[in-house]
Amino acid sequence: MDTLEQPNLTRYASLLPDTGEPGFGVYVHWPFCAAKCPYCDFNSHVRHQPVDQERFTAAFLKEMAAMRQLSGPKTVTSVFLGGGTPSLMNPSTVSAILDGIAKEWHMPDGIEITMEANPSSVEAERFRGYRAAGVNRVSLGVQALNDRDLKFLGRLHDVEDALKAIKLARDIFPRMSFDLIYARPKQTVEEWERELREAISYAVDHLSLYQLTIEEGTPFFGLHKMGKLVVPDDDQSALLYEATQEITAAEGMPAYEVSNHARPGAESRHNLTYWRYGDYAGIGPGAHGRLTRGPIKLATATERKPEAWLELVERDGHGVLDQEQLGYDEQADELLLMGLRLTEGVDLARWQQLSGRDPDPKREEFLLEHGFIERIGNSRIRCTPSGMLILDSVVADLAC
Template sequence: MPASPQIDPSADGQESAPCFGIYVHWPFCQSKCPYCDFNSHVVASVDQARWAAALTRELEHMRGLTGPRRVRSIFFGGGTPSLMEVPTVDAVLQRIHALWPVDDDLEITLEANPTSVEATRFRGYASAGVNRLSLGVQSLDDAQLRFLGRLHTADEALRAIALARETFPRLSFDLIYARPGQTRAAWERELRGALAHAADHLSLYQLTIEPETAFARLYEKGAFALPAEEDAAALYELTGAICAEAGMTAYEVSNYARRGAECRHNLVYWRYGDYAGVGPGAHGRIRSGARHLATRTLRTPGAWIEAAERSGHGLEAAEEISPAEQGDELMLMGLRLEEGVSCARYERLAGRPLDAARIESLAADGLLIRDGDHIRASAEGRLVLDALLARLLA
């Protein structure tokens, strides 16, 4: 980890004018992956025109809350946004451009699955303005794809990656590792193979068992076992070493990019900027006047769209965040980043300084690094980030 990570002063989330993004949630999928606990629903068909109209109405309501902010990034997440028809994406983007001013280099990301059917929409998305694709590849091994419940093959994934590289200026794709029985040698082969096809960004996640998922039920029955904690840690360290060799820095715990290719939208979250969330189950963080609000929309698609049509939005909560909670959220998000967090910014948000003795203790234990005003997790600290945060914020 570099001794002095570069901080982008134009986007470091100064509380007077934090960076601003818009998240659009598309909740529908062709099937439910067994590891997934996101708000996703399998349906036979979707009235795309109706959903486009509801999403644009909620955007109009959010504009009333946010005021005339400048949009740095837009992210279509899910669910499976590549099931959206091109006119639906186009309608949402046109409405955002009409409601807010946008950065000249606005980043517009859409998550996609690499099935052949969905890949046929890539050029249409690009014509609508999408300039960054995030592909849910998850594995380049057909047997592992079946285990993970994916509907595409490894060959389809490679074809989709190639088409995406031809179509979009920027591309990322996801892989899941630390799978049952996965060895260091097997993961190294798969990761090096992926890097041969990667453009400038990879999201690499360890398989975790989330409550109330199909994998949780199978895991409880002993149907499979995950690698031991020390083996998973070794895979994480191997991942960082191989990506660094390929010129991709771990700018966040699970995200690797060439310098300048970091996901700007996710940096809005991690730098504790503001974002409006629209669509079922979307969350937001919005400064509305003197208040800092946590917003949340209705989770069930049917309830959300009926509310949006009736009232112009599907919000079920817009709660003020206390100064102490703001400070905690800043740390919870920011210590995931290589660049770390400004202690002065924490104090401005929380209304109190961080405990200097705790910082010194964590630094002495090799878990935290202080670099002037900034603190950041060390390589060892990233392996136990939850425990580090618990000690720091106790």
């Protein structure tokens, strides 16, 4: 397989540096895909007729105005166009959405603006149009680097398409990431190590590496239940995870979150906002948000079905179906759940301020003695690599 030329890393200087603060993000959900992948339980929908992009754009702008009323004035630190397949949007649609965000909130130059894209929907002209609209980071859903597994995963692209998309992204955008799924049926550690090293040779600065999970409601779930789809057991999955950590660290792209790896300074700012438990406005069908209002944090969720969401927004000005007020205890639990995914860990003072208490000494001592967590000075606590393997249990212990 042909190798790709190394990019010019000096282009990265145009993005603002990470301040370490949670920040305020804006997430916009484009719910449409060309095809539904058999493992996917995201809010994505296939439409066989062209989507009325002008009508949806107008609805996005309406819902932004409603979210601005909830959030109050904010400085945006990142924007994420997710989906679905946002690269099915016209560049003019992306431009209008970004202009709308800048109208509702303060959006400084140099913030991270990410778009998800599938290699099968990548065209150079469209990529240049997205870049002209303001997108400065693209996240490609590559998922595998061999055609056999791409077909198994239901992807519409092959490896040749993936490499073309990676090269285009590297040529056009200051930053680029791509996703891979591992722990696929019959995948050996040696096969994954080769594929991962190949991926690192292509990736500029960031990789998202996810273990295949069987989600209820997906075609894979039915096949798995019937015994027709067998995924690696827990021991094999652990070996694959450990190989992932070792190789990425050795290649200068260590994990900064359970499934995300980056060269220093190239971490996803938007996802850090989630994991640092910052505020974010969720716009579009099925989008979620977290907006602080005094002592409470408001959790928002919109209608998932695109056409139903569209009608709600046109009638009411927004598609929000659920607004839950999270008190301090709930916020403290969410802070732990999100923050312990990060290698930087959780700010204990912030958790103590929200929860009104210290961690249970006996539970903390147990986790420390067994090597599942560690203290970073007196101010932070984080999971060890062993703790990351049982993250949910660690969170449950500390939250009690």
